[in-house]
Amino acid sequence: MDTPRPLALTMGDPAGIGGELSVRAWLARRTGRPFVALDDPDRLAGIARDLGLDVPVRVVNAASAAGAVFRDALPVLPVRLAAPARPGHADPANAAAVIASIEQATKLTLAGETAAVVTNPIHKSTLYGAGFAYPGHTxxxxxxxxxxxxxxxxASPGLRVVPITVHASLRRMLEMITVERIIAVTRVTAAALREYWGIAAPRIAIAGLNPHAGEDGTMGEEEITVIAPAIERLRAEGLDVTGPLAADSMFTPDARARYDVAMGMYHDQALIPLKTLDMHHGVNVTLGLPIIRTSPDHGTAFAIAGQGVADPSSLIASIDLASELAARKETTA
Structure with missing residues (x-):
């Protein structure tokens, strides 16, 4: 049986916990699909040595070589650091390598050499001096x-959530919520649920913005003037959409059983429930891209970097989900 195409695993910030998560994810090796790290091999070997982990590191010249070595060693496509990484101390000198790791992983996946991109956490403010001009990975x-x-x-095993607006202040978020944006984000979400999760007719729950979903306009009118019209248009397109729903009651066990994804109006409205229910197995998935991308649902955790206590569960879940989505995409293709 042919070895499946590997996943491309990025470096993340070298001062964070990404390197430790990468070597521990290789130790787990739960999925039948290999991954290749786009990282500094000396850094990863040093992390494994310092933490007393039996993780041989093997440099490969191409992603296609990862499968042959993955059972016995962690395959690495070298992305060299400009300066030694110090746990907990972000160094702008290494920003270019962090960016290059993401760029190369994306290029490999667009070219079909790798099946998906799995990204370790980055520290955005450290990257800005190297020309990074984006709010985040997405x-x-x-x-x-x-x-x-x-x-x-x-996404976690028991809940999927999508925020209509993401990294914006609450004040700015109010300006961003429009009928057109709700429709566009929901369309992308529905298409992804069909393509990658195999859900032929996704059930989509859309939250209101205000307390009690506005309570007939007495606590806010956005549900009447913006959210309900968007829902009507989505239903007219044939989508199974409910809402606007009161956000304080749409995440109970009974409520979650009635939908496949919950759409929140803003970042915290959507993410707090998922992180509260299953922080360690939550996976960040970017929908709408021509490639599959997943990521752990946490940051660089500088405070615990290098101490050997970082929990790899979310990265392992990200690798597992990327492998699952890639397999479904390959099968349907």
């Missing part, structure tokens, strides 16, 4: 793939 990947509307989904 927007950078959209630029690299010429995607007009990337959509962020957080």
């Amino acid at each position: 927007e950078f990947l959209a630029a690299l793939t010429h995607t007009p509307l990337p959509v962020m989904m957080l």
Whole structure:
């Protein structure tokens, strides 16, 4: 049986926990699909040595070589650091390598050499001096793939959520919520659920913005003037959409059983429930791209970097989900 195409695993910030997560994910090796790290092999070997982990590191010259070595060693396509990484101390000198790792992983996946991109956490403010001009991974990947509307989904075994607006202040978020944006984000979400999750007729729950979903306009009118009209148009397109729903009651066990994805109006409205229910297995998935991209649902965790206590569960879940989505895409193709 042929070895499946590997996943491309990016470096993340070298001062964070990404390197430790990468070596621990290789130790887990739960999926039948290999991954190749786009990282500094000396850094990864040093992390494994310092933490007492039996993780041989093997440099490969091409992603296609990863499958042959993955059972016995962690395959690495070298992306060399400019300065030694110090746990917990971000160094702008290494920003170019972090960016290059993401760019190369994206290029490999667009070319079909790797099946998906799995990204370790980055520290955005450290990257700005190297020309990084994006709010985060999602927007950078959209630029690299010429995607007009990337959509962020957080997925766990028991819940999927999508915020209509993402990294914006509450004040700015109010300006961003329009009928057109709700429709566009929901369309991308529905298409992804059909293509990657195999859900032929996705059930989509859309939250209101105000307390009690506005309570007939007494607590806010956005549900009447913006959200309900968007829902009507989506239903006219044949989508199974409910709402606007009161956000404080749409995440109970009974409520979650009635939909396949919950659409929140803003970042915290959507993400707090998922992170509260299953922080360690939440996966960030970027929808709307021409490639599959997943990522752990946490940051660089500088405070615990290098201590050997970082939990790799979310990265392992990201690898597992990327492998699952890639397999479904390959099968349907």
